[in-house]
Amino acid sequence: MAANTRATSTSTMRAPKNRQFSSRLCRISANEEKMRRLALFDPLTGLANRAHLQQHLAKAFQYPDRRLHLFYLDLNRFKQINDTFGHATGDEVLRVVSNRLAASMTDARLIARLGGDEFVVLHDAINPDRVVLDAERLLTVLSCPIVIDGRRHLIGGSIGFARYPEDCTSSEELLQAADIAMYDAKIRETGLSIYNADMKSRIEARQRISERLALALDEDALSLAFQPFIDLSSDSLIGVEALLRWVDAELGNVPPAEIISIAQEYRLLRRLGRWVVAAACKAIMGWEDKGLAVPFPTSINVAAEQLEDGSILRDITDMCEVYGVRPEQIEIELTESIMLKAPEDARQVVLGLQKLGVKVAIDDFGTGYSSLALLMQFSADKLKIDNSFITDLFADSPSFKIVEATIALAKGLGCIVVAEGIETQTQADILQRLGCGAGQGFFFDRPLPAKIFSERWLKPVAQTEFSPA
The missing domain is CATH 3.20.20.450 (EAL domain)
Known part of the structure; x- marks a missing residue:
């Protein structure tokens, strides 16, 4: 009887320690998840960040037969809005654009904010006819007015499009090709530009x-x-x-x-x-x-x-x-x-x-x-x-x-x-x-x-x- 009492007493003493240990594990796990999100997601918009995109591309490029299409987006008038109305307004513009991108591109592999006013939408290879349709959808998202504190802001954007393996041999080259195409679209004010090899020499010129x-x-x-x-x-x-x-x-x-x-x-x-x-x-x-x-x-x-x-x-x-x-x-x-x-x-x-x-x-x-x-x-x-x-x-x-x-x-x-x-x-x-x-x-x-x-x-x-x- 005394032995049973001691066993019960010992078990009762262990329970708080087990709960404390479990609570500590939960806190560690929560902190790890928080650190992971900070490392891989943009804290302002909740989208994947550049590091997340690079990890995702690195895994995708491990499969030789994988084909990828990438849209590179840049907002046209973000700097003027940020400079004129302040960073709080600029941040809200980025949040609204991010939410609209996520809502309109539900079939994308990944949507990422690279920093500033630049975004990426990554797809598995899509039908060529859909490239223009998706680009038009993205341009519509970017051109819709954004109302903040009763004021309408018109943004607009420029989009570059590149493909793997047609336009590149690595994830870095894929991003660079889409970035070059985006600059071409911005220069020529066409909204969308599809990468070709001549663009790089024009940009350098x-x-x-x-x-x-x-x-x-x-x-x-x-x-x-x-x-x-x-x-x-x-x-x-x-x-x-x-x-x-x-x-x-x-x-x-x-x-x-x-x-x-x-x-x-x-x-x-x-x-x-x-x-x-x-x-x-x-x-x-x-x-x-x-x-x-x-x-x-x-x-x-x-x-x-x-x-x-x-x-x-x-x-x-x-x-x-x-x-x-x-x-x-x-x-x-x-x-x-x-x-x-x-x-x-x-x-x-x-x-x-x-x-x-x-x-x-x-x-x-x-x-x-x-x-x-x-x-x-x-x-x-x-x-x-x-x-x-x-x-x-x-x-x-x-x-x-x-x-x-x-x-x-x-x-x-x-x-x-x-x-x-x-x-x-x-x-x-x-x-x-x-x-x-x-x-x-x-x-x-x-x-x-x-x-x-x-x-x-x-x-x-x-x-x-x-x-x-």
């Missing part, structure tokens, strides 16, 4: 151009060319546009559109924009120092990023002060697409510029999707009709009707009208009969270096009479 552009900015090796705006009724000079030019010792003549594209891609646009403002102000100062009259504004083209980050306002303010130029001697040209990309952000910057006295022109009008309300919000001083409507301008042509309506619209809004791309006397005559105030194009003159422009078009102060068209 763009990288080289970006290096040369950075050097050109350091060495002040860019230039501006100046093309006149002409009053169609008097043939007098009423304005000038400053156009970017770059002739590189290694690359030769680099087209302006490529310069802007490279600057945007490699984050040189802020430096480039500041250089253009400084060069335009320096040219105006140089002409005036020679006793030449510059009573009209000099136009410079402005990119969406310069409005979104407010740098154009700071640059014009700074450079007008440095070179002694009046703000009303500067005019910014905005395309319709820029107005539509960030109308709320842009409007505040434009209003700030207009308060200084800077003029505003809407460039390439008719090629975008402007609304009357948007035009009125920006209170443009000048409206430039795109040259695509001038090329085929003759009586009863579709272009004729569009140009006629555009001129009437501009006059109703109190804007000066400038027709771009005039190349013949006939075009100039038709535009004048329609009531167009001014023109620009090779018929009057091509873009010229500052010195030649001043010799050909500018007059001493005492000889000048100026009135806008």
